[in-house]
Amino acid sequence: MVPIRRTASYNADQSVLTLSRLKTRMADAEERASTGLRIQLPSDAPEIWTSMNRLRAEQQDQVTYMANADRGETWLAASENALKTVSDILKRVKERAIQLGSDTISAEDRTNGANEINALRQELIDVANTQLDGRYLFSGTALNVAAFDQNGVYQGSNEIPDMQVGRDTRVSTGYDGSQVFQGAVNTFQVLSDLSTALAANDSTAVRNMISTVDAGIEQNIQWWEENGYRTATMDDMKQIASNLDMLSQNQLGNLVNADPAQSFTELAELRSNYEATLAVVGSSRSTNLFNYIG
């Protein structure tokens, strides 16, 4: 068997190698402790890098969906206000129709009433042309075109704008004004007909119009409910996005974050090892038979 001979150069190489390895491990541990990340580069954990990317993308997606939902809610809130105003106008129209349909009302009062209904019709067209940040709410995807002209003729698009608020979820944010105001009941036409009946002092025709106005009110309520449903969907999607964002963050944290206690303990242990190795190297250097030769 070959005797083991420990040479000076081998001892020196081993000392350098041991110290070098400890320094490398210390540098890694210091980085983990200072950054709080246990993964710095793809090579630290290539097997989970794709998962990490997916979680990051998921997190970014959810933040985007939340931003979209916020913006969508602003649009829907503006639509809510507009639809409420429409409801108020139609209620006022019904109220006046009941009053002016009475046989005790004079022709002059009905003429004045016709003027008031014309004004309400104009107000209704103005509401139908409501804008938010320069975009028309009721002109479909033709956001830059007023929904109706002064005669109540629809100018917008029949396509409804929507936005992405989830991976596979889109919520409509605008309206096709021709459906909202001129669906089963053409509200502009109803007001126009009522005004004509009042101007003609035809109390019977005025009374007959009340049920049509009711139908218009009912139609508006349905769109109002639709708007509420969209708003609730937006709110739900925002909540879901927020939950998924948090979930992704947690999963990402579990993958890449270092345990601070473990990092600092490891660092302290490595420092102790390094100092001990330095002490051993320093003391063994002087051990040599030459020291004992006179």
Place this chain on the structure above:
Amino acid sequence: MPLLSSLIAAQSGLRAATAGLSATSHNVANASNRDFTRRRVVQSNADPVPYANLWIGRGVRTEAIARITDTILGSRRIAQQGRTSESSEQYKALSAIEGLFEEADTSGIREQFDKFMNTLVLASSDPSDVGLRYGALSAGEAFTRTVRQTATGLQEQLDALSETVEGYEEGINAQLEEIAVLNAKLQGVVGGEMAAGDLADRRDAIIKDLSQKLGTTVHFNRDDTATVFLGGHAIVSGTVARKVDIVTYPNAQPDVFVSAGSGQLNVSSAVGGEVGGRLAARTQIAGYLDSLDTFVTDFTNAFNTQHAAGQDLNGNAGGNVFAFANSPGPALSFSLDPGIVGNPSQLAFSDGGGIGDGDNLALLVGLESSNIVNGTQPGLYLSRLTAQVGRDVASTFDAASQQEAIMADLDELNSQLNGVDLDEEASNLVQYQASYQAAARVISVTNGLLGDLMSLV
């Protein structure tokens, strides 16, 4: 006659002890020289002479100051040196470009791609919003810039590797010549001479250094010469050295040739060592750049095609959003199309339904989950590419660590067998000192006896 024999024997003892002291001092002086192999005095009995009915010993004969070396171990260390430096160099070259792709706390290509696609999703909240359109263009610019920077970093590393590989040629050929010259000197020298040992040490150190550079192997011959091989081709044989030619090309893998008569042999695939490691890393890095080029080509074509199907805010058909040039390369030239830069209204998000129509925008967003890049989703393709770089770096690190461990084992074995142990040398020193003192004493006593004898005459 016996008294004179004693003087002769003592004198040979003095010579042997002196040779031993010389060898020891030489060993001690070279204790920290990694290329040195320890020396040992080889002694044998001097031939006795007859005297009356006796055979009188004539002392010790100093045969040689031998170089303690194991040629099999030496060959293995030299071959292992090539493998170790090859994997180590490959790891260093790859780890230098890893950070270009992505780091945990910085924004890489994949993240910039996701950001760009998210600005499109954000634009779906109001496709007519110029601010959101500017955001999309800005994110697109950042994304293309990150791809360009990564590709540029890869190209720079490719160029640097070619350049540095070419830089090895002169040194390698000088070393081949020097090995041949040293072979010639060693061929005729008696093996036991101190000078021969030192020449052999010098030659072996050069061979080891050559293997570190080129991954050569060696066979030590009985005539004390060494034959150096590169992939089965003897590039130094006896006193003849062949020429190594490293040829680089623009944007292509360098070739390594060995002269053969009037022609050349391509030995690129057999090259190891630092050159081989750099060439291997260069092949891998060129592969990453190719993958990036594939991404840019496929993604740009798919995106521009879908974009062309839509209408911009002015009702015009969509033009190109992204652009690249085949020279210098798709990834190196990836950018926003100059026509769309600063013109967000030209983003064709609609399919004709008005400025708030985001139907084409939805289809553009849908490209993110379509297998448009080499049959894979674009984001996943980028993640896999980055993970592949990480896997390659990690595996070359493991290989380098493994080769270094094998090298360290061989170095340890070499050190144990051939290195200088100061305790052993100190012990030898005491032994040779005692031998010298004893031999000197014998001469002194014999001289005294001869003096007594002469005084009787």
